[in-house]
Amino acid sequence: xxxxxxxxxxxxxxxxxxxxxxxxxxxxxxxxxxxxxxxxxxxxxxxxxxxxxxxxxxxxxxxxxxxxxxxxxxxxxxxxxxxxxxxxxxxxxxxxxxxxxxxxxxxxxxxxxxxxxxxxxxxxxxxxxxxxxxxxxxxxxxxxxxxxxxxxxxxxxxxxxxxxxxxxxxxxxxxxxxxxxxxxxxxxxxxxxxxxxxxxxxxxxxxxxxxxxxxxxxxxxxxxxxxxxxxxxxxxxxxxxxxxxxxxxxxx
Numbered sequence: 001x002x003x004x005x006x007x008x009x010x011x012x013x014x015x016x017x018x019x020x021x022x023x024x025x026x027x028x029x030x031x032x033x034x035x036x037x038x039x040x041x042x043x044x045x046x047x048x049x050x051x052x053x054x055x056x057x058x059x060x061x062x063x064x065x066x067x068x069x070x071x072x073x074x075x076x077x078x079x080x081x082x083x084x085x086x087x088x089x090x091x092x093x094x095x096x097x098x099x100x101x102x103x104x105x106x107x108x109x110x111x112x113x114x115x116x117x118x119x120x121x122x123x124x125x126x127x128x129x130x131x132x133x134x135x136x137x138x139x140x141x142x143x144x145x146x147x148x149x150x151x152x153x154x155x156x157x158x159x160x161x162x163x164x165x166x167x168x169x170x171x172x173x174x175x176x177x178x179x180x181x182x183x184x185x186x187x188x189x190x191x192x193x194x195x196x197x198x199x200x201x202x203x204x205x206x207x208x209x210x211x212x213x214x215x216x217x218x219x220x221x222x223x224x225x226x227x228x229x230x231x232x233x234x235x236x237x238x239x240x241x242x243x244x245x246x247x248x249x250x251x252x
Contacts, residue, residue: 038097039112040130042066042087043119053146061088064147066113066130069158083151085126087115094144104163104187105199107132110152128153129194131160152194159228160197161187166237168206174239179210185236188216191226198222203236213238 045056045063053063067084101109113130117123134148152158164186169175188201198221203214217232 038093038100039114040089040097041093042085042089042113042115043117043121044115044125045086045088048086056088057091057143057145060091062091062094062144062147063087064089064149066149066151069131069133069150069156083126083128085115089147091144094147103135106135108160108162108197108199110194110197113149131158131194131197152197154193154195156194157191158194158197159189160192161189162192162198163187163200164236165200165202166205167202168204171206172208172239174208174210174212175205177210179239179241181205182238182240183236184238185216185234188219188236189228190221191228193224196222196224198225205237205239208239210239210241 042064045052048063056063064087065085066087071084097111098106108131110129110131113126113128114124115126117125129152130149131152132147132149134146135144136146136148137144150158164183166181166183169181172179172181175181190198192198201219201221203219205214208214213235214237215233215235216227216229219236
């Protein structure tokens with residue numbers, strides 16, 4: 001059996017101006033270390049199917065597909081023409097990128113992609129920035145079976161699940177009193193311009209006491225990002241008195 005992993009990852013630095021709030025502060029075109037050093041190399045695959053995929057994996061490659069995210073829209077009228085490509089990528093390179101970026105940030109980081117005519121070929125068929133949205137792994141072995149990318153071209157908007165990272169736990173008064181950090185939300189879904197996708201959202205809990213909360217609307221991100229939530233007044237975390245307290249009893 002297999003399982004889909006998704007997160008729906010740059011290393012951009014942020015500046016926290018107010019306790020409990022994450023403030024965005026990065027140059028618009030700042031590229032992550034992963035982006036600078038990892039241009040994903042791919043070659044076309046003309047056929048699909050389990051048999052072909054098995055042969056690709058045996059040769060040290062990972063089958064993948066790249067297309068426009070609009071193809072996932074439930075409304076057919078919103079689906080635009082797509083540069084859909086069936087490709088294979090090098091397993092060693094993907095593993096190196098995952099080691100550098102780490103999950104879940106891999107699926108909120110854009111990478112350059114180059115599709116060449118063949119392995120070692122200098123003929124470039126297609127290129128552009130892409131965002132990983134799914135990693136298909138074997139449940140028993142953990143090996144990557146397939147990858148799914150969407151084009152992340154400048155000017156386009158993508159729906160991204162951005163991981164939340166809590167910081168300042170070592171200074172948190174509530175935790176020092178024996179409280180527990182109830183992580184209610186571990187990611188937030190945004191509609192992001194491709195050039196402003198954040199790899200993560202840092203939430204500072206260093207000033208929270210027992211009973212204090214941080215809400216979705218407290219988080220400051222780049223103004224071009226739109227939070228895709230029906231209720232921005234939902235808490236993201238709370239300092240509770242005991243680890244056994246459930247999200248419901250925490251006021252979610």
